[in-house]
Amino acid sequence: MISVVVITRNRLALLKKTIESIMKQTFKDFECIVVDDGSTDGTREYCEASPLKYFRICPEDSRGGNYARNIGVKLSTGQYIAFCDDDDYWMPTKLEKQMSLMQEKKCGLVYCLRTFERHDGENVTYWNEPHSGKPQGNIAQDVFCHHFTSTSTLLVKKTLLEQINGFDENLKMWQEYDLIIRLAQLTEIYYVSECLVVYYSGSGLKRLSNSDYAKFPKTEKYFRTKYKKELCKIGLKQKFLSYDMIVCEYFNRSKNAGIKHIYCPLWLWAFSSRIFHKIIFLLNKRRWKEK
Numbered sequence: 286m287i288s289v290v291v292i293t294r295n296r297l298a299l300l301k302k303t304i305e306s307i308m309k310q311t312f313k314d315f316e317c318i319v320v321d322d323g324s325t326d327g328t329r330e331y332c333e334a335s336p337l338k339y340f341r342i343c344p345e346d347s348r349g350g351n352y353a354r355n356i357g358v359k360l361s362t363g364q365y366i367a368f369c370d371d372d373d374y375w376m377p378t379k380l381e382k383q384m385s386l387m388q389e390k391k392c393g394l395v396y397c398l399r400t401f402e403r404h405d406g407e408n409v410t411y412w413n414e415p416h417s418g419k420p421q422g423n424i425a426q427d428v429f430c431h432h433f434t435s436t437s438t439l440l441v442k443k444t445l446l447e448q449i450n451g452f453d454e455n456l457k458m459w460q461e462y463d464l465i466i467r468l469a470q471l472t473e474i475y476y477v478s479e480c481l482v483v484y485y486s487g488s489g490l491k492r493l494s495n496s497d498y499a500k501f502p503k504t505e506k507y508f509r510t511k512y513k514k515e516l517c518k519i520g521l522k523q524k525f526l527s528y529d530m531i532v533c534e535y536f537n538r539s540k541n542a543g544i545k546h547i548y549c550p551l552w553l554w555a556f557s558s559r560i561f562h563k564i565i566f567l568l569n570k571r572r573w574k575e576k
Contacts, residue, residue: 286314286315286316286362286363286364286365287312287314287315287316287363287364287365287366287367287380287384287440288315288316288318288357288358288361288362288363288365288366288367288443289307289315289316289317289318289366289367289368289369289380290318290320290354290357290358290361290366290367290368290369291303291304291307291317291318291319291320291357291368291369291370291371292319292320292322292350292353292354292357292368292370292371293319293320293321293322293324293328293371294321294322294323294324294371295324295325295326295328296324296326296371296372297324297326297327297328297331299371299372299485300319300328300331300371301331302374303369303370303371303372303373303374304317304319304335304337305374306374306375306376306377307369307375308336309377310375310377310378310379310380310381311377311378311380311381312378312380312381312384315363315367315380316337316338316361316362316363317336317337317338318337318338318339318340318357318360318361319332319337319338319339319340320340320342320353320354320356320357320360321339321340321341321342322342322347322349322350322353323341323342323343323344323346323347324341329341338360340356340357340360342356348454349454349457350370350460351451351452351453351454351456351460352454354368354436354451354452354460355451355452355454358443358446358447358451361443363443364442364443364444365384365387365440365441365442365443366439366440366441366442366443366446367380367383367439367440367441368436368437368439369437369482370435370436370437372485373435373437373482373483373484373485374482374483374485375437375481375482375483376479376480376481376482376483378481379397379481379482380440382397382477382479382481383395383396383397383440383477383481384440386475386477387440387442387475390473390475392472392473392474392475393441393442393445393468393471393472393473393474394439394440394441394442394445394465394468394472394474394475395440395474395475395476395477396433396434396438396439396440396474396476396477397434397438397476397477397479397480397481397482398413398414398415398416398434398438398476398477398478398479398480398481398482399413399414399434399435399438399480399482399483399484400412400413400414400480400482400483400484401413401414401483401484401486402483402484402485402486403486404485404486413480414480416478416479419431419433419476421473421474421475421476422473422474422475423469423473424469424473424474425469425470426518426519428465428466428469428474429466429512429515429516429519430519433461433462433465433474433476434461434465434476435461435482435484436460436461437482437484438481438482439461439464441468442472445468445471445472448471449464449467449468449471452464455507456504456507457504458504459504459508463508463511466512466515470515
């Protein structure tokens with residue numbers, strides 16, 4: 286059985302669409318657990334009248350999204366865990382296709398690609414994530430150079446989540462990146478090359494607060510300290526690719542959140558990093574020719 290963990294806070298209209306997409310899954314052996322981080326907008330009444338498990342965190346006990354996700358994992362009874370944020374929704378075959386690939390590959394984590402739904406006033410645009418270019422299988426080293434996906438695409442073996450103690454509750458962003466880094470040291474990772482999750486973004490929705498984005502240097506330093514030993518094992522080019530990936534990912538998320546004052550320095554940082562990659566590539570190319 287799959288346990289689907291949904292976290293929410295005061296976004297009932299979006300949550301209803303999320304729950305509806307989960308209930309329409311073609312894979313039927315699942316339970317849905319909603320962890321409510323102190324909502325006051327009718328979320329409790331809606332969930333208690335629905336065929337799902339519901340757990341409410343008191344506002345004074347709120348500790349962020351990763352704390353809520355970990356509670357959901359503890360409440361789960363399935364052998365596999367899937368996550369869905371309350372502002373994303375799934376295609377009907379998501380769980381079926383992920384479970385099929387997980388059983389075929391005998392791995393511990395499968396994710397899928399995303400469709401990005403961008404709201405800008407009355408205008409709605411969509412674009413699909415590219416279907417190639419992501420490493421699969423044993424990605425223990427490559428994992429530091431790629432931001433693979435978002436939390437709502439993940440399907441994970443529960444025993445592995447318990448082995449790594451779930452999500453890092455010290456993080457306010459990039460929880461899926463951190464989780465995949467740790468899981469990649471324990472299992473092979475694969476993805477379904479179809480867009481089975483719709484990832485919502487727009488001017489009326491902020492996934493993280495501006496104050497969280499302002500903590501980027503502290504978060505980046507936390508990552509470097511946490512994975513210092515692992516980063517020492519990868520090459521110089523991979524290290525800079527890792528920096529570039531983090532900066533560009535942060536730039537894209539902050540842009541979606543409408544934070545303008547950091548665009549310029551982040552763009553310059555990412556651009557200078559790309560120039561360095563080019564220099565390294567040209568030097569290596571010259572060395573190969575000399576050989």
